[in-house]
Amino acid sequence: MSNILVYALHFEGAINKNSLGAISAAAKLAGDLGGEAHVVLVGDDISDDTAASVGAYGATKAYRVNAAAGTAQPVVDALDQIASGGDYGYALFGGGLLGFEAGAGLAARRGGGIAVEVTGLTVDGGKLVAERPVLGDSQISKIGFKGFGVVVGRLNAFEATEGGSPAPVEDVTVELSKAAGQINVVTRGEQRGADVNIEDAQVLITGGRGLGKPESFSLAEDLAGAFGGNAAVAATRAAVDAGWFPYAGQIGQTGKTVAPKLYVGLGVSGAIQHKVGMQSAEAIVAINKDANAPIFDFADLGVVGDLHAITPALTEAIKAKKG
Amino acid sequence: MTKIVVLVKEVPDAAVNKQLDASTGRLVRSGERTLNPFDTHAIEAALQLKEGGELSVDEVVAVTIAPAGAEKTLNKAVALGADRSILLSDEGLAGSDVVATAYALAELVKRESPDLVLLGQQSDDGQSYAVGAAVAEYLGWPGLTQVVGLKVEGDKLRAERQAEYGYDTVEVTLPAVLSVGDAINEPRYPSLKAIMGAKKKPQEKLTLADAGIDASKVGADGSQAVWQSAEEPPAKAAGAIIEEDDVAAAVEQIVAWLDERKLV
Numbered sequence: 001m002s003n004i005l006v007y008a009l010h011f012e013g014a015i016n017k018n019s020l021g022a023i024s025a026a027a028k029l030a031g032d033l034g035g036e037a038h039v040v041l042v043g044d045d046i047s048d049d050t051a052a053s054v055g056a057y058g059a060t061k062a063y064r065v066n067a068a069a070g071t072a073q074p075v076v077d078a079l080d081q082i083a084s085g086g087d088y089g090y091a092l093f094g095g096g097l098l099g100f101e102a103g104a105g106l107a108a109r110r111g112g113g114i115a116v117e118v119t120g121l122t123v124d125g126g127k128l129v130a131e132r133p134v135l136g137d138s139q140i141s142k143i144g145f146k147g148f149g150v151v152v153g154r155l156n157a158f159e160a161t162e163g164g165s166p167a168p169v170e171d172v173t174v175e176l177s178k179a180a181g182q183i184n185v186v187t188r189g190e191q192r193g194a195d196v197n198i199e200d201a202q203v204l205i206t207g208g209r210g211l212g213k214p215e216s217f218s219l220a221e222d223l224a225g226a227f228g229g230n231a232a233v234a235a236t237r238a239a240v241d242a243g244w245f246p247y248a249g250q251i252g253q254t255g256k257t258v259a260p261k262l263y264v265g266l267g268v269s270g271a272i273q274h275k276v277g278m279q280s281a282e283a284i285v286a287i288n289k290d291a292n293a294p295i296f297d298f299a300d301l302g303v304v305g306d307l308h309a310i311t312p313a314l315t316e317a318i319k320a321k322k323g
Numbered sequence: 324m325t326k327i328v329v330l331v332k333e334v335p336d337a338a339v340n341k342q343l344d345a346s347t348g349r350l351v352r353s354g355e356r357t358l359n360p361f362d363t364h365a366i367e368a369a370l371q372l373k374e375g376g377e378l379s380v381d382e383v384v385a386v387t388i389a390p391a392g393a394e395k396t397l398n399k400a401v402a403l404g405a406d407r408s409i410l411l412s413d414e415g416l417a418g419s420d421v422v423a424t425a426y427a428l429a430e431l432v433k434r435e436s437p438d439l440v441l442l443g444q445q446s447d448d449g450q451s452y453a454v455g456a457a458v459a460e461y462l463g464w465p466g467l468t469q470v471v472g473l474k475v476e477g478d479k480l481r482a483e484r485q486a487e488y489g490y491d492t493v494e495v496t497l498p499a500v501l502s503v504g505d506a507i508n509e510p511r512y513p514s515l516k517a518i519m520g521a522k523k524k525p526q527e528k529l530t531l532a533d534a535g536i537d538a539s540k541v542g543a544d545g546s547q548a549v550w551q552s553a554e555e556p557p558a559k560a561a562g563a564i565i566e567e568d569d570v571a572a573a574v575e576q577i578v579a580w581l582d583e584r585k586l587v
């Protein structure tokens with residue numbers, strides 16, 4: 001028998017969708033392991049309702065820890081202390097940057113193992129087995145654990161299913177480690193750039209680092225314009241981190257998840273962390289000059305060539321077609 | 324005086340078709356190998372801190388754990404700007420998971436007692452983005468990953484990074500462990516002189532015993548995450564490919580493809 005601890009990432013009163021998915025997955029798996037799924041929330045502003053709401057996704061207990069949110073150290077301290085005080089064989093994180101950091105820290109602290117980017121979980125012989133796609137998703141490795149196991153899910157891998165009733169909330173006082181006192185979040189969740197909407201667009205023209213400079217985003221704007229009212233421009237993290245495009249328009253692991261009818265990538269390599277945010281697009285078109293770019297492994301139409309030559313011509317052709 | 328340790332990994336060259344050994348699940352490392360491209364940003368970040376002058380950095384040390392033969396890869400890190408390098412290589416390390424690797428790296432860091440440890444955002448092969456946080460934990464130091472902005476403020480560093488809700492600004496007290504994102508800088512190309520000079524810079528080669536690392540905590544036996552098997556993912560129909568030799572022809576094909584699917 002073993003219970004599973006789940007870390008619930010939250011911001012401004014809302015629990016992250018991927019954390020809710022992890023709770024639902026853990027509740028089901030804990031059942032197979034003969035245990036329960038318990039949730040840990042760390043923050044200084046978590047209401048009773050928010051904490052109790054994890055019950056709806058299958059958790060039977062919510063631990064609330066009053067500590068600063070936004071860095072991994074307090075989360076590691078909290079999960080380690082709670083895991084030490086009960087029968088917990090596993091910890092599950094719904095993903096997110098903090099999930100990777102806290103998960104790795106927790107595995108190290110408890111002398112356990114970690115599997116990241118996990119897309120599936122099963123129970124085999126009373127133990128958890130994690131499925132992790134590797135090497136550009138060309139294979140899926142199955143990973144088990146000798147002792148304490150930490151699993152960090154891939155973005156959107158686990159679906160949240162609602163059904164249960166509110167969970168009892170237990171406040172836990174956690175002794176924070178020295179490192180937790182040496183790191184301090186000054187500001188969190190700053191929105192850089194305009195508030196663009198990419199989630200409702202039917203056609204998304206996505207600009208990557210291959211655009212080469214911020215001004216080249218006009219190529220993407222013009223192409224979107226040619227498609228008309230339902231088209232918008234989006235970007236990769238590389239383009240957003242470089243300050244070429246607003247954060248609100250970023251697709252991927254730390255950005256938005258989108259599912260347009262048509263996705264067109266201009267100078268986008270197709271890194272896993274980008275792919276997880278757009279792989280549900282109905283049609284994926286990529287223009288990239290590198291024939292070995294990973295995006296060609298999952299594009300429906302791959303165009304190997306220079307985007308600076310092709311895009312303006314494509315824009316004109318689409319305008320002409322639409323008349 | 325400040326010392327920076329940069330943790331760098333040797334990975335298969337980008338041109339190598341990476342494969343797993345079907346019996347162990349370990350990466351086949353027989354092909355051409357090189358310095359993890361993401362780690363060049365960590366070396367560059369160390370150099371910029373050194374040149375910036377707010378931290379008086381007197382030494383940048385590149386450290387790696389790799390199978391025998393990684394000297395050349397480590398020299399690349401030195402050519403990019405490290406002052407010396409350390410290579411831990413031992414049969415006993417084969418099959419180490421993230422946590423075991425981080426434990427051994429932390430032991431190497433302790434021998435150097437630096438003020439700052441820098442890493443890349445991810446390796447090009449394992450791609451766990453997890454080693455940095457585990458190293459920080461073993462050292463008991465604060466850690467942060469995916470840092471794309473770094474400023475010195477007295478005895479603290481002010482780091483910026485993107486997380487799921489936007490950009491975070493975080494203050495860390497040294498000593499600390501930071502993994503840097505690839506947008507933090509544009510790594511310089513090493514000069515021919517630096518490439519030639521790299522071979523002359525001190526390179527320390529260690530075994531587990533030399534480094535005083537507990538062999539029972541590393542390698543496949545010392546690892547808690549156990550690879551069991553690998554499967555092919557469900558097959559997806561291969562997409563169409565247009566090789567552009569002629570822009571007008573390529574565009575015509577793209578429009579026809581879109582038109583067929585009623586996407587224009």
Ligand SMILES: Cc1cc2nc3c(=O)[nH]c(=O)nc-3n(C[C@H](O)[C@H](O)[C@H](O)COP(=O)(O)OP(=O)(O)OC[C@H]3O[C@@H](n4cnc5c(N)ncnc54)[C@H](O)[C@@H]3O)c2cc1C
Nearest residue numbers: 208209210236237238252253254267269273274289290307
């Ligand atoms: C924890 C974590 C979270 C992350 N979250 C995200 C996320 O939310 N979203 C995201 O997008 N990424 C994310 N990333 C980053 C991701 O790993 C990649 O680094 C990023 O997606 C790369 O962006 P890119 O494709 O624009 O750039 P690159 O990978 O640099 O690709 C640029 C491409 O442009 C092509 N190119 C260059 N010039 C031309 C030309 N003239 N014509 C045609 N093609 C050209 C190149 O061949 C190349 O393939 C994350 C990474 C980590 C570790």
Ligand SMILES: Cc1cc2nc3c(=O)[nH]c(=O)nc-3n(C[C@H](O)[C@H](O)[C@H](O)COP(=O)(O)OP(=O)(O)OC[C@H]3O[C@@H](n4cnc5c(N)ncnc54)[C@H](O)[C@@H]3O)c2cc1C
Nearest residue numbers: 134330331388420421442443445446449450451452453454
């Ligand atoms: C396909 C594949 C899948 C794997 N999956 C898992 C898994 O799910 N769980 C698990 O525990 N292990 C896994 N491993 C093993 C893991 O990759 C190794 O333990 C590896 O040494 C560290 O992880 P990483 O390469 O993913 O590093 P990352 O965490 O992605 O690396 C981040 C940074 O850490 C530094 N770094 C990493 N390795 C070294 C090194 N050897 N020397 C110096 N600096 C270094 C570099 O600065 C690098 O940029 C996997 C390996 C492969 C090849």
